[in-house]
Amino acid sequence: MNWYGIKSIFIHELDRFRRTIFQSLASPIITTSLYFVVFGSAIGSRITEIDGINYGSYIVPGMIMLTILTQAISNASFAFYFPRFTNTIYEILAAPLSSFEIVLGFVGAAATKSIIIGCVIIITAGFFVDIEIEHPFLMIFFLILTSITFALFGFIIGMYADNFEGLQIIPILVITPLVFLGGSFYSINMLPEFWQKVSLLNPVLYLISGFRYSFYEVSDVSLFTSILTIFVILISCISFITITFARGYKIKN
Amino acid sequence: MSTVLKINNVTKTYNKKLKALDKINLQIKKGEIFALLGPNGAGKSTLINSICGIVNFDSGSIKINDLDIIQNYRETRKVVGIVPQELYLEAFETIWNNVNYSRGLFGKPPNYQYVESVLKELSLWDKKDSKLKELSGGMKRRVLIAKALSHEPKILFLDEPTASVDVELRKDMWNVVKKLNHKGVTIILTTHYIEEAEELSDRVAIINDGKIILVDEKQKLMKKLGQKTIKIELENSIENITTKLSKYKFDIDESKKILTHSFNLSKENTDITEMLNDLKNEGLKLKDINTDQSSLEEIFIKLIKENNNELVRN
Numbered sequence: 167m168n169w170y171g172i173k174s175i176f177i178h179e180l181d182r183f184r185r186t187i188f189q190s191l192a193s194p195i196i197t198t199s200l201y202f203v204v205f206g207s208a209i210g211s212r213i214t215e216i217d218g219i220n221y222g223s224y225i226v227p228g229m230i231m232l233t234i235l236t237q238a239i240s241n242a243s244f245a246f247y248f249p250r251f252t253n254t255i256y257e258i259l260a261a262p263l264s265s266f267e268i269v270l271g272f273v274g275a276a277a278t279k280s281i282i283i284g285c286v287i288i289i290t291a292g293f294f295v296d297i298e299i300e301h302p303f304l305m306i307f308f309l310i311l312t313s314i315t316f317a318l319f320g321f322i323i324g325m326y327a328d329n330f331e332g333l334q335i336i337p338i339l340v341i342t343p344l345v346f347l348g349g350s351f352y353s354i355n356m357l358p359e360f361w362q363k364v365s366l367l368n369p370v371l372y373l374i375s376g377f378r379y380s381f382y383e384v385s386d387v388s389l390f391t392s393i394l395t396i397f398v399i400l401i402s403c404i405s406f407i408t409i410t411f412a413r414g415y416k417i418k419n
Numbered sequence: 420m421s422t423v424l425k426i427n428n429v430t431k432t433y434n435k436k437l438k439a440l441d442k443i444n445l446q447i448k449k450g451e452i453f454a455l456l457g458p459n460g461a462g463k464s465t466l467i468n469s470i471c472g473i474v475n476f477d478s479g480s481i482k483i484n485d486l487d488i489i490q491n492y493r494e495t496r497k498v499v500g501i502v503p504q505e506l507y508l509e510a511f512e513t514i515w516n517n518v519n520y521s522r523g524l525f526g527k528p529p530n531y532q533y534v535e536s537v538l539k540e541l542s543l544w545d546k547k548d549s550k551l552k553e554l555s556g557g558m559k560r561r562v563l564i565a566k567a568l569s570h571e572p573k574i575l576f577l578d579e580p581t582a583s584v585d586v587e588l589r590k591d592m593w594n595v596v597k598k599l600n601h602k603g604v605t606i607i608l609t610t611h612y613i614e615e616a617e618e619l620s621d622r623v624a625i626i627n628d629g630k631i632i633l634v635d636e637k638q639k640l641m642k643k644l645g646q647k648t649i650k651i652e653l654e655n656s657i658e659n660i661t662t663k664l665s666k667y668k669f670d671i672d673e674s675k676k677i678l679t680h681s682f683n684l685s686k687e688n689t690d691i692t693e694m695l696n697d698l699k700n701e702g703l704k705l706k707d708i709n710t711d712q713s714s715l716e717e718i719f720i721k722l723i724k725e726n727n728n729e730l731v732r733n
């Protein structure tokens with residue numbers, strides 16, 4: 167293993183995060199605060215409780231999921247697309263690095279960033295509502311695994327994108343709707359039966375449900391299916407990258 | 420001398436139709452400076468990028484120190500450094516961080532002293548904390564060289580190292596290249612400047628249309644190809660060349676006023692002062708004189724013409 171190489175990519179990527187730390191953290195903090203103002207105070211004063219949990223507290227896990235999903239994807243896709251765009255990728259291709267090591271460096275950095283942001287949101291949320299974490303290890307498990315999985319997904323987007331618009335299209339058209347419709351801000355039990363069934367087709371629902379379980383021991387679906395879901399998405403992303411990236415597809419002429 | 424790089428029948432096609440490399444065979448000896456010459460689009464960069472793993476080639480094999488560059492990429496890439504033709508650099512990082520980053524990519528532990536010496540050698544030390552986007556073109560070129568040297572490569576590829584570099588800096592770079600070569604680094608460079616190939620290289624290959632049409636020692640190539648001509652315009656037309664002047668083998672134009680003398684660059688033994696004296700002694704008055712040196716372009720054209728004729732004959 168070329169550990170120095172992996173470390174180089176990792177540090178290089180985190181350095182970009184450090185250079186823009188203010189923008190990187192300000193946006194999730196402001197967004198979180200806005201959600202609390204809008205959903206927590208305005209709507210929360212009418213809904214008050216879901217599954218016996220105060221509404222403001224109830225939406226915290228979903229909000230974190232929303233943020234780490236979008237952050238992991240956008241960080242990883244940008245991080246890998248950018249050197250392709252500037253052509254500085256020549257150096258990574260010429261270095262004695264395996265595809266696995268390159269992915270590890272980029273995805274590791276993007277996942278780390280979104281984990282940091284996830285923690286910052288938990289802290290921010292703590293200023294607005296009471297948060298309990300019943301199963302901290304399970305919570306960390308979901309946080310880390312989701313970050314890695316969606317960083318891998320972002321890496322794939324960064325590998326395929328042909329322009330900056332291409333980086334945005336899947337997050338906007340697919341991920342954001344799935345997160346919003348995946349019960350970030352409500353329990354699917356509140357939906358009519360038909361829409362409950364439709365919701366069950368949404369993989370993000372399982373992630374949010376499992377994550378929420380680690381906080382409050384309430385969930386829409388069983389914990390087991392949640393864990394299974396995250397592994398299935400993780401393994402799909404890994405397989406996809408193994409098949410395409412290892413062959414240099416889209417990266418080398 | 421042992422061979423460090425063996426290229427065997429390498430072919431590369433872009434987008435399934437454009438053949439950029441056509442059965443290239445080439446061997447590079449340890450410790451030499453090798454110049455790859457050829458017109459735009461000949462395939463020089465494609466060849467270098469294939470060797471360095473930046474481009475996938477279709478068929479054939481490339482070996483560095485007898486190791487296949489695909490199967491043994493970890494060993495082979497460690498000893499190779501590449502300076503790309505274009506100024507591919509990030510914007511917001513500092514020189515210092517970026518060069519150390521390059522070293523890490525190649526699997527080397529940090530060595531700040533070494534990186535410092537490289538930056539000093541390339542006159543970049545004062546600028547080490549500058550952001551890359553704040554540098555001039557020539558400085559960026561040197562940063563790329565520093566990056567390529569950061570992991571102490573044994574083989575260095577320089578793809579047009581002195582494009583967009585001023586004359587003085589070009590000389591400095593030549594010195595850097597020579598110094599590296601003295602330390603035992605094998606150097607492969609591409610260039611459009613014949614003086615550069617002349618100044619630096621031990622051997623030269625000419626590549627055209629994806630094919631290597633000639634590989635030779637520089638000295639021999641210069642002898643074969645480099646021609647210098649001196650055109651002398653006379654006040655009055657000359658009727659016949661006297662025996663004394665016949666040794667210069669002048670070409671005379673129709674007006675009988677312009678004498679042209681050609682000689683090979685490699686044996687610059689035509690004594691121009693003597694020639695001018697001889698002309699004067701023959702009572703000829705000079706009106707104008709100018710010299711012309713065959714450019715790389717002309718050499719290409721000549722070679723490529725020969726190459727094509729050969730193809731027709733075979």
Ligand SMILES: Nc1ncnc2c1ncn2[C@@H]1O[C@H](COP(=O)(O)OP(=O)(O)OP(=O)(O)O)[C@@H](O)[C@H]1O
Nearest residue numbers: 419433437439457458459460461462463464465466
């Ligand atoms: N990425 C690419 N995609 C498609 N065709 C390419 C690509 N890169 C190079 N080519 C084509 O391959 C041929 C060889 O190009 P290459 O860059 O190797 O030439 P070169 O000898 O380096 O030329 P120059 O002196 O202009 O740098 C050219 O016809 C070029 O158009």
Ligand SMILES: [Mg+2]
Nearest residue numbers: 463464465504
């Ligand atoms: Mg080129």
